Amino acid sequence: MDQFVSVRMIQMNGVDLETFQFDYDMTFAVFFMNADKTIYGRYGSRSDMKEAQREISLESLGAALKNALEIHQDYPSNKASLARKQGVKQRYKTPEQYPLLQSKYTSSLDYNGQVAKSCIHCHQVREAQRRIFRDRKQPIPDQLLHPFPMPDVIGLKMDPSKKAQIQQVAPGSIAARAGFQAGDSVESIDGQPIISIGDIQWALEQTGNTAARQVWSVSNNGSSRDLNVTLPVGWRRASPFIWRVTSWDMRRMGFGGMKLEDMTDAERRTRGLSSSQLALEAKHVGQYGEHAVAKRAGVRKGDIIIAFDGVTRRATEEQALAHAMRRKMKGDTLPITVLRGKQRLNFQIRMQ
């Protein structure tokens, strides 16, 4: 630690978004970099709302620190290998320039006033980015709907206590076809050095959502090998997003403020519903403001949605929300049919 200059940032106000690009649904993210702003690596991963620290550990942070120091010692002779680790051009240079945020926030915190209210949280950056498309009545792009995919998306379960070591390879997955094995440590992807699971996410993040190939270099027991990873069109859509704090804003836009849950087979049997049909129970219905659109349309907590914009086959909450974000634009109405007791009721949810 004392070999680094450490800086703690608690806000996104004024932050250079063309440098600091990370998974904004995290509450903890680390960049290792040179004073000239060249990024050596990222640390920090998250894949669950409640277990925010499931993918991180002091051990893996220590390993990332050690690797970052090694990269620093070789800098700038290794600068070419770091080129793809750098942030890419953004629509707005800082968060407070986004239309959603510009009237409420400035480039700094108001320590003399309501300091918490003056703070732009990380997740608000992602919400502001999505809102650009929503306000233009355009589908939210997959890269914003499924940002920073975990390596699980290609079938790799990583060991959170190690730098970037594979714990399990899912049978039949993209990773299994590429030849990964448990115990492999990811050293580089397309030439860029990997010092954390977060770095793997960055390499995936930069790969869009079209068909692509990457070369992953791995080591295991002193030997190393290159593996060709083939990403099919739409690969990113396998990356879950419903755990994200920003899904709350999407539930407002696409569900009118409802939180839904796919009923279990046991629950379905008690209601006479088949295992193949749509049955999303409204576990929460927003009560105030823009989160109360479904309530004002007539939906109540406990209602079971059995038709959603014409879809009646079984779907998860995430699949329904993705449908609304891709196919229903702001101002559209989304028809739903719900079961309430023995009644079937039809409602129209206005999209925001």
Add this chain to the structure above:
Amino acid sequence: MKRFLILSSIALSLGAATAVQSAQSKLTRDQMVHKDKSDVQRIDEWIYNDLEQARAEARRTGKPLMVVFRCIP
């Protein structure tokens, strides 16, 4: 003592100290923000919320930067 401070600062960054979080939950959000600032500034290894100062220090010392983004609940 220095090692303790270094480990404390990492734990603070990770937000792993449940007792600290529990105590903080009784504070208002504004109080938590002010407390975070005073807590971290007590550990003199850390620069608080000032990236340009940190870059200047990195240039002066030749050390790399570790930039930690940590939201306060």
